[in-house]
Amino acid sequence: MDGVHDLGGLEGFGPVRVAGSDRVATEAWELRAHALALQAAGESLRPWIEGLPPAAYLGSPYFARWLLAVEELLVRRGAIASGDVARCRDQIAAGAHVVPRSESDGLVALMDDLMSTAQRLPAPVEARFAVGERVLVRQGRASTGVNRCPRYVRGTVGQIERICGAEHPLDRPRGAPAETVYTVAFRSTDLWGVGEEPEFSVRVDLTEHYLTGADHD
Amino acid sequence: MTDEHGHEHYASPRSRRARSEFELRTMALEALLVERGLASTDAIDKYVEYVEKRLGPHHGARVVARAWVDPAFRARLLDDGTAAAAELGIGGIEGARVRVVANGPDVHNLVVCTLCSCYPWSLLGAPPLWYKSFAYRSRAVAEPRAVLREFGVELGPDVEVRVWDSTSETRYLVLPERPAGTDGWTEEALAALVSRDAMIGAGRAGSAC
Numbered sequence: 001m002d003g004v005h006d007l008g009g010l011e012g013f014g015p016v017r018v019a020g021s022d023r024v025a026t027e028a029w030e031l032r033a034h035a036l037a038l039q040a041a042g043e044s045l046r047p048w049i050e051g052l053p054p055a056a057y058l059g060s061p062y063f064a065r066w067l068l069a070v071e072e073l074l075v076r077r078g079a080i081a082s083g084d085v086a087r088c089r090d091q092i093a094a095g096a097h098v099v100p101r102s103e104s105d106g107l108v109a110l111m112d113d114l115m116s117t118a119q120r121l122p123a124p125v126e127a128r129f130a131v132g133e134r135v136l137v138r139q140g141r142a143s144t145g146v147n148r149c150p151r152y153v154r155g156t157v158g159q160i161e162r163i164c165g166a167e168h169p170l171d172r173p174r175g176a177p178a179e180t181v182y183t184v185a186f187r188s189t190d191l192w193g194v195g196e197e198p199e200f201s202v203r204v205d206l207t208e209h210y211l212t213g214a215d216h217d
Numbered sequence: 218m219t220d221e222h223g224h225e226h227y228a229s230p231r232s233r234r235a236r237s238e239f240e241l242r243t244m245a246l247e248a249l250l251v252e253r254g255l256a257s258t259d260a261i262d263k264y265v266e267y268v269e270k271r272l273g274p275h276h277g278a279r280v281v282a283r284a285w286v287d288p289a290f291r292a293r294l295l296d297d298g299t300a301a302a303a304e305l306g307i308g309g310i311e312g313a314r315v316r317v318v319a320n321g322p323d324v325h326n327l328v329v330c331t332l333c334s335c336y337p338w339s340l341l342g343a344p345p346l347w348y349k350s351f352a353y354r355s356r357a358v359a360e361p362r363a364v365l366r367e368f369g370v371e372l373g374p375d376v377e378v379r380v381w382d383s384t385s386e387t388r389y390l391v392l393p394e395r396p397a398g399t400d401g402w403t404e405e406a407l408a409a410l411v412s413r414d415a416m417i418g419a420g421r422a423g424s425a426c
Binding site for chain 2: 005006007008009010011013014015016017018020021022023024025026027028029031032033034035036038039040046049058060061062063064067070071074079080084085086088089091092093097098099100101102103104107108110111112114115116120121147148149150152162164165167181183185191192195196197198200201202203204205206207
């Protein structure tokens, strides 16, 4: 969806480097929240993260967004009831509930798969555009599924820099055929106009259905 | 010393710091899912240990150092980063499709993910907070030189800046320039010069002096 997660080119977020910003995961709960989300979701959490209310998205640190997203998914799926987490949280805060220990070969195997093997990507499919060709990024809102075409490149002409291989487009229903992914190079002047910085390029990876021929189609 | 309930994985209840709201919610969700058999603490522990102990920028630094001493490896690395890293036994989470882009005297590369925080975990470990910040995600594609200046990287006006927005399954790693004065250094010594930030493009490999 076209949500607040699509941040490229927005202004007002201040400096990149602030006190403590060189750290990786800062608190013990963060990687546990990540692991929980990866384990319990059973599907991509991207649509759920993008679907968080804007204030929640902007007000939560990275791993908290995973936590909120998987909570929402599990409530919608009926695996937990709305209010369960808040109730359990209050009991834990009061010392009246503890996190139990458990073992599961199946879930360990699921995590092993995630950690040790590269995710399987689809075999290459026929590519409609060639390296060097000029392409125009289609206009349109990303209302279905996940948005992998940033707003800042839509309606802009770029040049195919590389054919990356094939992927299943994340904004299409599950089981949709794989498409070629292209690295498309854009000139900064085409994206932002002439600015204070010398011209530079931005390269964005886009699946084929986002693109149309710029010179003939 | 661990207590029997697994609380050692969170901030100690005896510590003076109050548990944060997100920590409590994580504990609550963990408890609920473990009780329902939808998550297991051994699988969570295994993941946390993997990220904290096994992953890290030292893997990326080994790849960079090898590329500096071995031109044939460098060529293979730039052609297919996944396969070249696998030659050194390096792979894993988020490492299915790795592309390595080389800095040079006239080109400087910078990696970002404006839509989420995609990052080459198999080579660099989990990303630093600044990489995930809204400031970096919004600014890197619009004013890369201003961002680089915050990291102390000042580029001449003729250097071509290329920003890579990680919007697909490809994960990007920057091959920094080999510092001058390091002829004859061992791969191990060279790897020690390669910082995480340099492999994102937000820094340079350390100089010999």
